[in-house]
Amino acid sequence: MTALILQGVSKSFGKVQVLKDINLEVQNGEFVVIVGPSGCGKSTLLRLIAGLEATSAGDITIAGQPVNNVPPSKRGIAMVFQSYALYPHLNVKGNMALALKQERQSKQVIEERIAKASQMLDLTDYLNRYPSELSGGQRQRVAIGRAIVREPKLFLFDEPLSNLDAALRMSTRVEIAALHKKLSTSMIYVTHDQIEAMTLADKIVLLRNGVVEQIGTPMELYNNPTNQFVAGFLGSPSMNFLPGNLLANEDTRTLGIRPEDFVISDIGPFSATVQHVEQLGGDTNLIADVNGYPVTVRLFGQHRVAEDQVVQLGFDQSKAFYFDAGGERLRG
Numbered sequence: 001m002t003a004l005i006l007q008g009v010s011k012s013f014g015k016v017q018v019l020k021d022i023n024l025e026v027q028n029g030e031f032v033v034i035v036g037p038s039g040c041g042k043s044t045l046l047r048l049i050a051g052l053e054a055t056s057a058g059d060i061t062i063a064g065q066p067v068n069n070v071p072p073s074k075r076g077i078a079m080v081f082q083s084y085a086l087y088p089h090l091n092v093k094g095n096m097a098l099a100l101k102q103e104r105q106s107k108q109v110i111e112e113r114i115a116k117a118s119q120m121l122d123l124t125d126y127l128n129r130y131p132s133e134l135s136g137g138q139r140q141r142v143a144i145g146r147a148i149v150r151e152p153k154l155f156l157f158d159e160p161l162s163n164l165d166a167a168l169r170m171s172t173r174v175e176i177a178a179l180h181k182k183l184s185t186s187m188i189y190v191t192h193d194q195i196e197a198m199t200l201a202d203k204i205v206l207l208r209n210g211v212v213e214q215i216g217t218p219m220e221l222y223n224n225p226t227n228q229f230v231a232g233f234l235g236s237p238s239m240n241f242l243p244g245n246l247l248a249n250e251d252t253r254t255l256g257i258r259p260e261d262f263v264i265s266d267i268g269p270f271s272a273t274v275q276h277v278e279q280l281g282g283d284t285n286l287i288a289d290v291n292g293y294p295v296t297v298r299l300f301g302q303h304r305v306a307e308d309q310v311v312q313l314g315f316d317q318s319k320a321f322y323f324d325a326g327g328e329r330l331r332g
């Protein structure tokens, strides 16, 4: 059975439409990441699925059941927020038990589920601590644990890692991927971080201004973006865009080349003045100027390139992307 179906879902706040005709299917066990710039409607979409907001139009079906008129507590979902939203006066165990007590689960079920979740999340030693006595990463794990114990049909995550520092974000990301493998429950995960989207998703939904730009696997979106927005959003550093008229016969088109697809080559066609060099150890990024346009060149390994040096840049034609003046992808 399909875990979630959205059909023609729209949402307006007053006169402002923030989601337009969203259609999406989430399969059982699938990890779907909704990604897009700030304000594009990601959290609103999650809140509609959770039932915390009503849709303005369209239908939501969870595990075969239409839920438009079903309250959040009866939708079989569990949501994890960016802000943790832990109860400060309850210890870890109390926080995890609360929803189960409200569901009137037996004491034995509550004990068993908390034991299982806390083991999975490495929280067994912290059950008697209060949220103020935990690190940010531990608090976030408690928030996830509180969702796991409910054994939902669908997990909803809203930017769960954005309060964590870079190292913790990476390790928690790996934990979430492992958790998904263990639980094999469908997950919908909202982020504005394209690296989280690329690394976690079975399927990415890329939103812009309340509209779905493209849905597909991370590599489909990376290798075959439908438009310039998608091409520029995924990939770090992001794709370079240059006016086609810098090359002969390329008229009004926009040329897109990923930083790793430039090669330093005597025959050009581009002459680039290096403005800044980023030595990352494994890679070297050159930030350069081509006829007044900024480009980033990513070289594998360590390279000594002086600032102000002029380098000739070439590219493999098969790796170039072309877009029309409206940003739509041109093929062939």
Ligand SMILES: Nc1ncnc2c1ncn2[C@@H]1O[C@H](COP(=O)(O)OP(=O)(O)OP(=O)(O)O)[C@@H](O)[C@H]1O
Pocket (backbone or CB within 6 Å): 013, 018, 036, 037, 038, 039, 040, 041, 042, 043, 044, 045, 192
């Ligand atoms: N209750 C509300 N009333 C009016 N406008 C709202 C309301 N909630 C959200 N919006 C607007 O809807 C748009 C989408 O907001 P939303 O919170 O879904 O964005 P987001 O993609 O989650 O952004 P971020 O990455 O910053 O969290 C924004 O322009 C926001 O100002």
Ligand SMILES: [Mg+2]
Pocket (backbone or CB within 6 Å): 042, 043, 044
């Ligand atoms: Mg948000």
